[in-house]
Amino acid sequence: MNRPGLFLVLEGSEGSGKSTLLEPLASRIRDAGEEPVVVREPGTTRAAEFARQALLDPEHTLGPVAELFFYLAARADLVQTVIRPALAAGRVVLSDRFALSTEAYQMAGRGLPPEVVLPANSAAADRLVPDLTLILDLPPAVGQARQVAAGKRLDRLDRESAEFHRRVIEFYLAVRGDGVRHLDGCLPPDRLLQAAWAEVVAVAPGRFAAG
Numbered sequence: 001m002n003r004p005g006l007f008l009v010l011e012g013s014e015g016s017g018k019s020t021l022l023e024p025l026a027s028r029i030r031d032a033g034e035e036p037v038v039v040r041e042p043g044t045t046r047a048a049e050f051a052r053q054a055l056l057d058p059e060h061t062l063g064p065v066a067e068l069f070f071y072l073a074a075r076a077d078l079v080q081t082v083i084r085p086a087l088a089a090g091r092v093v094l095s096d097r098f099a100l101s102t103e104a105y106q107m108a109g110r111g112l113p114p115e116v117v118l119p120a121n122s123a124a125a126d127r128l129v130p131d132l133t134l135i136l137d138l139p140p141a142v143g144q145a146r147q148v149a150a151g152k153r154l155d156r157l158d159r160e161s162a163e164f165h166r167r168v169i170e171f172y173l174a175v176r177g178d179g180v181r182h183l184d185g186c187l188p189p190d191r192l193l194q195a196a197w198a199e200v201v202a203v204a205p206g207r208f209a210a211g
C-alpha cells in the first residue's frame with residue numbers, strides 16, 4: 001500500500017479537552033480500519049519525556065528562552081524518531097499538541113519575538129505542517145474550573161497568571177489557515193468526537209468512510 005501519511009493534531013489551552021478527545025478519536029480511526037500512531041507533546045520519546053519533566057516541574061524556574069528550547073528539543077526528537085518515519089510509512093499520526101502550541105505559549109503567552117520563535121520552531125518540526133489541526137476553543141474560566149473539579153495537581157504552567165492564559169486562549173481563537181479547524185470545546189464529549197471525526201473525514205476524502 002503506497003498511500004501518503006496523514007498528520008492530525010489537537011490543540012487548545014489547558015483543560016480544553018485535548019487529552020480526553022485523543023483516545024476516542026484514535027478509536028474512531030481504528031474502527032475505520034487504520035491503526036493510528038498516537039503521540040503527545042512534549043514527550044512520547046524517552047528524551048522528550050525528560051524534557052517534559054523539566055518543563056512541568058514547579059520547582060524549576062526556567063526563563064522563557066530555556067523553556068522554548070526544551071519544547072523544541074522534545075519536538076525535534078519526536079519528529080525525527082516517530083512522526084516522520086510513521087508518515088513515510090503511510091500511517092495516520094494523531095498528536096496531542098504540536099508546533100502551534102509553541103506559537104501560543106512562547107510567542108503570545110511569554111512574548112518571545114516571532115523572529116526568534118518561528119524559524120527555530122519550523123526547524124524543530126523539520127518543516128512538517130499538519131494536514132489537520134483541530135483547535136478546541138474554550139473560555140478561560142471553564143478550562144480552569146474543569147481542572148480544579150478533576151483535582152489536577154497544578155504543574156508549572158497551570159500556575160501561570162490568568163493574564164498569561166488569556167493571551168494563549170486569544171491567540172488560539174484567532175488562528176486561521178489551511179488545515180485549521182475550530183471546534184467548540186464546550187460540547188459534551190460525544191458531540192465533540194462527532195465534530196472532530198467529521199473534520200478528519202473531510203480532510204482525507206476517500207481514506208475513511210464517513211459515519
Ligand SMILES: Nc1ncnc2c1ncn2[C@@H]1O[C@H](COP(=O)(O)OP(=O)(O)O)[C@@H](O)[C@H]1O
Nearest residue numbers: 013014015016017018019020146150187188189
Ligand atoms: N467535552 C468535555 N466536556 C466536559 N468536560 C470535559 C470535556 N473534555 C474534557 N473534560 C474534562 O476537562 C478536564 C480537562 O480535560 P483534558 O482532556 O485533560 O484537557 P487538556 O488535555 O486539553 O488539558 C478533565 O477533567 C476532563 O474530564
Ligand SMILES: [Mg+2]
Nearest residue numbers: 018019020096
Ligand atoms: Mg492534556
